Amino acid sequence: MQARAAELGRWPWLALLPIVIGLAGCFSERATAVAAGPCGTSLDPADIPSIILAIQNFAFDSNSVRVRVGGRVTWVNCEPAGTPSHTTTADGGAWGSSLLAPGQTFTTTFPTAGTFTYHCEPHTFMTGQVIVDP
Numbered sequence: 001m002q003a004r005a006a007e008l009g010r011w012p013w014l015a016l017l018p019i020v021i022g023l024a025g026c027f028s029e030r031a032t033a034v035a036a037g038p039c040g041t042s043l044d045p046a047d048i049p050s051i052i053l054a055i056q057n058f059a060f061d062s063n064s065v066r067v068r069v070g071g072r073v074t075w076v077n078c079e080p081a082g083t084p085s086h087t088t089t090a091d092g093g094a095w096g097s098s099l100l101a102p103g104q105t106f107t108t109t110f111p112t113a114g115t116f117t118y119h120c121e122p123h124t125f126m127t128g129q130v131i132v133d134p
């Protein structure tokens with residue numbers, strides 16, 4: 001512990017290193033999301049203004065998002081190749097994707113305000129919600 005304190009005394013900027021690395025990680029992640037979507041999937045440029053959600057580890061990430069009326073959400077299946085396909089299916093029937101294999105995407109628009117819960121058809125334990133603000 002004392003040795004570490006002495007090291008930091010000699011190179012005080014070392015204490016900032018984890019912060020700098022953390023920030024660099026944030027920015028590169030964001031740049032990747034805009035250019036290629038999560039997990040490197042190519043996105044239709046028309047989908048870029050969407051809120052983009054990854055499907056990974058048999059979950060919607062994040063499982064709760066907010067958009068404005070008229071906003072869009074794009075789900076991207078980020079599972080590794082060979083993982084069973086998923087859907088995004090509104091509980092009330094407002095939207096429903098086909099089975100999305102790893103690497104596939106689905107986009108829908110939200111024309112009305114409200115809270116819309118959804119699930120994955122083959123894996124009903126996978127759930128999420130989209131809150132649409134007026």
Ligand SMILES: [Cu+2]
Nearest residue numbers: 086087120123
């Ligand atoms: Cu699923």
